Amino acid sequence: MAELTTIGHSPEPEQVQARSRTRRSIAEKIRAMGQNRIGALLLLLATAAAIVWANVSTGSYESFWETHLSVGVGDLRLDFTLHALVNDALMAIFFFTVGLEVRREFAIGELTSWSRAVVPVVAAVAGLAIPALLFALIAADTGHAGAWGIVISTDTAFLVGALALIGPRAPGRLRVFLLALAVVDDIGALSIIALVYTEDFTPLPLAIAALGLAGVYFTRYLRGGRGPVYATLAIIVWLAFLASGVHPTLAGVAIALLVPVYRPDRRDVEHALDLARTFRQSPNSEYARAAANSLRESISINERLQSAYAPYVAYVILPLFALANAGVVLSPEILAGAAGSALTWGIVAGLVAGKLIGVFGSTAALKALRIGEFGPGLTLDRLAGGAALCGIGFTISLFIVDLAIDDSAAQNEARVGVLAASVIAFVLATIVFRISDALRTDVDPGQTLVRPVDPARDHIFGSPDAPLTIVEYGDFQCGFCLKASGSIHEVVGELGDRLRYVWRHAPLEQYHPNALAGAEAAEAAALQGKFFDFERGLFADQDNQRPSDIVRLARELGLDVDRFERDLTSPEVTGRVRDDMLDAEAMGITSVPTLFINGRRHTGPYDAQSLIRALGAGEADSAQTAPLTVRPD
Structure with a gap:
């Protein structure tokens, strides 16, 4: 497919067709950015709906999410509120997809080469440590200094969606950098949840979880029927984590890290093609099933699961999480309390200033020292805009609010801080990107x-x-x-x-x-x-x-x-x-x-x-x- 301007000649028909059909050279990125935009929009709408619901009918919002559900057989029963069902069960699926992405990036992705990984890894670590330090300094006298985990993590869904909406021209390399950073950021956040925000730890159920995880690892060697086995073992591991006191969402991460990931093998692809040709010559259900199974097996389980779960996470689970957790009552009294609360300002400073200083400062230092790979387009002005976007700490920040703070009034102040920081970070990033584009001297982008x-x-x-x-x-x-x-x-x-x-x-x-x-x-x-x-x-x-x-x-x-x-x-x-x-x-x-x-x-x-x-x-x-x-x- 090609498009060239030929002086003095009419374009050939094939060229005309190529010109009308050619959009971008990386179609997969477009689809991913489209999904991220829609997911970020749904997350934003769910957040707004939660705030409106909580302020229009405070009692119904709280009572709805505190509705109890009981599931069980005989004496074995699980009792959940709707809020806990979202945060403990559905969010386990979200963390499972995060774990799949982490596993993929370290196995075959951006983090396989140290020269490529050093920049996002250092930026992510600095973006974890400096926000936590700023929060601890500002909120030291509030009694909630231990809630520093609220400011450590960037919301990947909002980050990528916002970059698609307000990012600079040709943001591809910045997007790759931010996604790699987000993966390392997620690892840090998940580790902190496991090590810092786990209470009433009981070790015996973890032994059962370990056996279940071993089963997850060896399931890859089964010749068929792996789906039901994975599902059964996943439920067992999740229940074991729940019984141990370790937050059950981390079961999703543990399982994901054991799911195999690999690039398609040539022999598997050829075998799938041979079966497809056989089906074409003699179409019947047996050959159809064999060809479909072979095509599916040529792609790693990790990538198949990512493709299968990503739409549900983006379009259902994360919006439900926002609806269940972002319902902040914005009465004049609460807003006044938040405006004077060191807890709120600690969160805002940690997310907005801490992420900007940590991510941008570390990458600027690495660039000055010529350490790591940056590539054309990953300039300091764009890194500054990306660092500002990292201050959108929505999903995991709200998640840790419930884990780290017990007092309902303080939880409201913390949620106000998270929402305010996310808005400020978005606006700041928009300003940085617009100024960056306006000040660029390349009047003929793409000509050099x-x-x-x-x-x-x-x-x-x-x-x-x-x-x-x-x-x-x-x-x-x-x-x-x-x-x-x-x-x-x-x-x-x-x-x-x-x-x-x-x-x-x-x-x-x-x-x-x-x-x-x-x-x-x-x-x-x-x-x-x-x-x-x-x-x-x-x-x-x-x-x-x-x-x-x-x-x-x-x-x-x-x-x-x-x-x-x-x-x-x-x-x-x-x-x-x-x-x-x-x-x-x-x-x-x-x-x-x-x-x-x-x-x-x-x-x-x-x-x-x-x-x-x-x-x-x-x-x-x-x-x-x-x-x-x-x-x-």
């Missing part, structure tokens, strides 16, 4: 290459020190990229050592299902010194880039296939492709091929002679070498 060519990083064809450069952001399944590649190689033949050609990845996953796999495969081949050989092989057979085709190409090129298959799922390979995609997003690249000539975006035809003319104009402007000789058409 954001990441300079780096011979130690980039794939360069030609002399690394050549005075002329063409950088292509492309997709190995794109027919127009194939044409551009042919033109560029003609230019290389014409100019020789005066030109270097650099390839960077911008796979259009929504149109080319195998494009991302092809990009990662080329990076795996690059680790064995065969990037451009692999590139030519992919371009030579664009219609056949399934996993087996990719491995066959690696074998034909003489690569160590075992190492190649291991590298396909390595953090180094996946991170390299992801960085190129984020750079492309930062420059507004929504179609391929997109070419940069001597650091400036090329608009116009990309045949060899047009590119040579563009290179000649750039060379003349910079006066670096003698004018180029252009062959007649």
Whole structure:
């Protein structure tokens, strides 16, 4: 799929179709941001509904959530209020999804590489410690200094939703940073809940929980029927945590950390494709069931559960939690009390100032010391806006209010502080982002290459020190990229050592299902010194880039296939492709091929002679070498 402006020529029909269909190069991110926006909106509406309900009819709000439910058989009974059902049972599912995300990030995600992880990890730790310290200093004489856990955690749902609403242009790399930070932040918050806010601890039930968790771990080895086994063991572990005195929501985290996560295996994917072809040739229920099971099993249980539960958490559980916990009575007396309460101001200062100082201060220090990876677009002004957003500490903050404070009046003051801090943090972040965008000097965003060519990083064809450069952001399944590649190689033949050609990845996953796999495969081949050989092989057979085709190409090129298959799922390979995609997003690249000539975006035809003319104009402007000789058409 491609979009290029051709001077003096009408666009081909396929180009017109591509232009109308091309939106963004990372469709999955759009869907995720859409879900986060809706989830954040529902959370906001539920919060407003809770406040209105509590103030219009205080008695009915409290009495409704204190309604008792009793479930049991014979002498074994569980008695819950509706409020406890939401906070202890439904929120266990929320913490389960948090645990799944934590497990994934440390296994195959952003936190697998220390150079990538150091910045969000340090920022998260500073964003935990400094808010707690500020709160403890301000609220020391209130009798509630032990409630410092209220200010430690950022609400991920509001954070991502708010970033989608008010964030800067091309927020991709900032979003990745904030999500990684939120994962570490959640680990700290969950650990503190377990270690600090657990009362009446009884160790014996935890032995039962340990047996249940062992069962959860070994369930992965069952050949079938794992769903009912997981569900049964999860209930047993949750009940054991409840009986032990450890908050039962942490059972969700413990279970999630034992659920297997992995990248799809080539052999599993091929087996699923074979079964699908068999079903197509002979459609019947047995083959349909086998094909569906094989397709499902090719994806890790962790990712399947995340996909299954995420909508329920975003659209049901978190809004219900807000409805049950955000009902603050905002009478003049309570507001006056909160305005003069050190507890309220401790929460506001901890969340708003503490998070800003901790997150922004630590990242600014790391950037100054050149520690860790930041990447183009993750500038100090955007980090400041992201740090301000981290002050939205809604869900876990309200959750810890109930755990850390017993007095109802103090709980009201604390809830006022949480709500006020979240609003202030949102407004502050909005101001920072707007000022940041207004003060930016790049009047032509996307026209200049954001990441300079780096011979130690980039794939360069030609002399690394050549005075002329063409950088292509492309997709190995794109027919127009194939044409551009042919033109560029003609230019290389014409100019020789005066030109270097650099390839960077911008796979259009929504149109080319195998494009991302092809990009990662080329990076795996690059680790064995065969990037451009692999590139030519992919371009030579664009219609056949399934996993087996990719491995066959690696074998034909003489690569160590075992190492190649291991590298396909390595953090180094996946991170390299992801960085190129984020750079492309930062420059507004929504179609391929997109070419940069001597650091400036090329608009116009990309045949060899047009590119040579563009290179000649750039060379003349910079006066670096003698004018180029252009062959007649």
